[in-house]
Amino acid sequence: MQPIFRLFLFAICFLFAPFVHAQSPEATRALLANLANSDIDPAPYLVSEKYDGVRALWDGKALRSRAGNVFAAPAWFIAKLPKQSLDGELWIGRGQFEKLSGAVRKITPVDEEWRQIKYMIFELPDAPGTFAERYEQIKQIVAAANFPQLIAVEQFRLPDNAALRRKLAEVIGGGGEGLMLHRADALYVTGRNDALLKLKPLDDAEATVIGYVPGKGKYTGKMGALRVEMADGKRFQIGTGFTDAVRANPPAIGSVITFTYRGLTKNGLPRFASYLRIREKF
Numbered sequence: 001m002q003p004i005f006r007l008f009l010f011a012i013c014f015l016f017a018p019f020v021h022a023q024s025p026e027a028t029r030a031l032l033a034n035l036a037n038s039d040i041d042p043a044p045y046l047v048s049e050k051y052d053g054v055r056a057l058w059d060g061k062a063l064r065s066r067a068g069n070v071f072a073a074p075a076w077f078i079a080k081l082p083k084q085s086l087d088g089e090l091w092i093g094r095g096q097f098e099k100l101s102g103a104v105r106k107i108t109p110v111d112e113e114w115r116q117i118k119y120m121i122f123e124l125p126d127a128p129g130t131f132a133e134r135y136e137q138i139k140q141i142v143a144a145a146n147f148p149q150l151i152a153v154e155q156f157r158l159p160d161n162a163a164l165r166r167k168l169a170e171v172i173g174g175g176g177e178g179l180m181l182h183r184a185d186a187l188y189v190t191g192r193n194d195a196l197l198k199l200k201p202l203d204d205a206e207a208t209v210i211g212y213v214p215g216k217g218k219y220t221g222k223m224g225a226l227r228v229e230m231a232d233g234k235r236f237q238i239g240t241g242f243t244d245a246v247r248a249n250p251p252a253i254g255s256v257i258t259f260t261y262r263g264l265t266k267n268g269l270p271r272f273a274s275y276l277r278i279r280e281k282f
Contacts, residue, residue, distance in 0.1 A: 036197035045181040046155035053091030080147035087123035094175040132184040223250040241275035
């Protein structure tokens with residue numbers, strides 16, 4: 001069967017297949033970042049590396065995703081975590097997201113995989129005080145836990161925008177994703193808030209796959225581009241960033257993908273949009 005025909009059959013099956021509604025867990029409240037302007041003054045902020053991992057919130061009993069799903073972490077991993085609520089990122093290392101994603105999605109955890117995973121802590125949910133004060137508490141809690149895989153994300157001060165740009169270049173040059181800026185004087189809040197900002201060389205966003213453009217030339221018989229729709233209803237195509245394997249088996253219609261881009265066109269569409277990955281529904 002030709003790959004392009006498989007795409008057609010898949011699309012038809014998706015449209016007419018019955019929807020299965022699993023019981024949805026309650027979404028977990030968390031602080032979400034806005035985008036930082038490139039000329040921002042970092043002086044009021046504590047700055048840290050942005051880790052390309054999986055967000056995880058610990059409530060003292062279970063390790064949950066932002067969507068509220070419980071990660072099937074090994075008992076020995078859970079036993080080492082403190083009773084204090086924590087917010088952080090499950091992370092293996094720079095450029096290791098796919099490996100991490102495969103490990104944490106398993107219903108039955110694999111010890112060898114979880115021994116590579118670090119829980120990078122950057123917030124204390126509902127704790128009193130400013131973020132600078134909460135950061136000191138984080139360091140104390142992590143030290144008391146004495147668990148090598150529980151790590152306090154290093155927060156540091158930068159004096160000006162030039163220093164911020166140098167640090168960003170250093171992180172990106174080492175294979176990192178970007179920087180996070182958290183107002184040092186911010187009380188704990190949830191939802192998307194300017195108390196927390198992310199700074200990256202490329203913007204990123206999410207869109208829903210609504211169709212395919214057939215490939216041409218060397219991509220004949222494969223997907224050439226994705227037709228996508230953003231939450232605001234804007235539609236466009238993404239034709240770059242795909243491996244040959246993804247072009248042969250593209251994201252399903254209805255799935256949500258993450259893409260990178262460089263600013264917006266005069267019509268408000270992402271410029272130079274490039275596929276990054278399917279958004280995982282943890």
